[in-house]
Amino acid sequence: MTTTQKFTYDSLFSERSEDTPVRKVAHAKYDFAVAYPAPETLPMYGLIDALKAKVDSDGERVAKEMAYYPHVFGSPELREFTSEKLKADRDIDVDADGIVLTAGSGEAIALLIQALTNPGDVVLTERYVYGGTLTQLQKFEADVVGAPIDELGLIPDALEETIKRLTAEGRKPKWLYTISENQNPTGSTLPESRRREILDICHRHGLPIMEDECYIDLRFDGEAQPAFRALDDSGIVMHVASYSKLIAPGLRMGYFVASPELTSRAMSFKHGSGPNQFAAYAITGFLKEGLQRHRDTFNPLLKEKSDAMQRGFADHFADSGATLSKPEGGCYAWLTMPEGKDISSIRDEVFEGGVGYLAGPNFAPNDDGQNCARLCFAFETAEKNYDGMALLAQLFRKHGVM
């Protein structure tokens, strides 16, 4: 080993690069800050058995395919399955060649953002929006504006007013991002009538819609509404979804459907080949056999967990003036304290006290939401969800916000 002075990179870093320290992830005793599905129903043996069955029946082909670099769109078999699933579940007509598998929906969203967004372009989202998308939009220097929402999600009239106001200001929005089913973070599901209105508005103003259906399989109450993509085949709708929440985030498998010319543009931001073929075999085999059985296993459990959190809220936040959204699925409920009660600045103290949550500003393009928090009900047990809400009320009282 040559002993040398430390080499200095300072003047060599690219202009676009930034220091990006690793975020330390700590877990509170009652961890409502996470974005995880229920580990109890994570089907590791189901995945392994599916993988083994595939190798048993088709070993030579598997070995060849694993030795190849994956197709840049990902496993053809999983795309075929996804095409069938989209038709059966969402009435979306797209063949396997129209689907691009990605390393989680995060990669899908990043590719599409880059295809559509120049620095400074205005992008509309719900007033509170999935933090991962918000971070990516900001990284690509979008000017993100949150449009008004109520307990059902985006409000069509208010959305159009926002578009008109911004256009009049010389900031015409470029496109719209929405999680229309079991929204992250609020848990809302947008009714069909609003979707139709929003489609009309977006056509009138020339705004593509990116609908993110990451939580579509996680539904324990009510009914899924028709996908934007099923209501409109003009190409104005990009459809993004994922197997992360249906099976496991650790599999890193999401996908998108977009018009061919947009897909072609999006792929210019893709590095390397398609996602993990190994995981693709496991997912395809597992879901072909047992998609409905798996949903029937985890959705009742999710309901039990959600109900427990709702009971904990009802029992311990009575007369507090707070509201907790009542999702019909997904992983999250949205806590809103009375206006002026800042639960964002006491997050660390409450975490130390034993309850983790993500404060509103993490989801707020308009920098509001200090009185709000996202609570994940999917990860902890039902019992812990109830007890955690009791402790949360206690801690809020201790810190003077309740």
Next chain:
Amino acid sequence: MTTTQKFTYDSLFSERSEDTPVRKVAHAKYDFAVAYPAPETLPMYGLIDALKAKVDSDGERVAKEMAYYPHVFGSPELREFTSEKLKADRDIDVDADGIVLTAGSGEAIALLIQALTNPGDVVLTERYVYGGTLTQLQKFEADVVGAPIDELGLIPDALEETIKRLTAEGRKPKWLYTISENQNPTGSTLPESRRREILDICHRHGLPIMEDECYIDLRFDGEAQPAFRALDDSGIVMHVASYSKLIAPGLRMGYFVASPELTSRAMSFKHGSGPNQFAAYAITGFLKEGLQRHRDTFNPLLKEKSDAMQRGFADHFADSGATLSKPEGGCYAWLTMPEGKDISSIRDEVFEGGVGYLAGPNFAPNDDGQNCARLCFAFETAEKNYDGMALLAQLFRKHGVM
């Protein structure tokens, strides 16, 4: 479904986006164009057994980890294993926190390129360089210059002359990329003495070195030379490698080691979380048990395949004036026809005739190499390697280049 006119994206695409049609991959009868390891030794059952053993022994933890989003650096256990492997195999001292797992080495290279390269920056490579890296460098608008090589790889004196010449032209190189072991495409291994000289040169001129050791485990003759990173701990060396060639590209698992401040910059180009946790369990478990056994299985087979291609060349290209490099490992031999014999423009016809190869210009930052081709000896059987060389000679004669 509302029947609507096709939505037009034309004016909405970002300035940076480009049409990126999917490349159709076709396979010739004798497929030397690929970049694949030997499918015969791809250990699917070994991977599955390792995964199952992990779930059997540690199921609850696995379920929790799979339900989490992977650490942005990837699986801690696989990083721990990689740290031990780097010490044992390459005498590189780095702990698990200094290793970033990526979706293949392609992602590692893309992150580092972006951290170090502004549009127009000059990046040095070997005269013939891995096409994947070349494409990425060009995508990020680097000005790529190939430095002179011989059968041992980079030539230190010529490298320094190149640096001086470019600097005098106002094009001072920013950093150097090299595959120093079993190079892609030429198969060369750079001797230790040259590595030491190149380190001195790079220190003198302030050029970081990215060494790409994707082929380090694939060695059947001669001896691996010390890694640049083992010869110098100043931080000037970035070390990139992969489990794609050791186990399977379909697993999409590579990694890099860089100085902490460079790693922090590189991570600003990372989208989403770390790579596939599912594949990470399988890789870690499989290699912990059987790394050496696996190498002892596939390297003799690789040698047999390489030898067969060499015999085919010796028997059928005698007196042609052509040379074929004699790699001690890796996947590729480099065919050089006499100067002026253009085998690049007849590639499609030769493919139709039954032999696939990648022509020199795919690897040539300086736009030369029309008389050269990369032949992958790892994928086809030994018998097909021999027969394919016989057919290649026949086709070359038919097309008047031999």
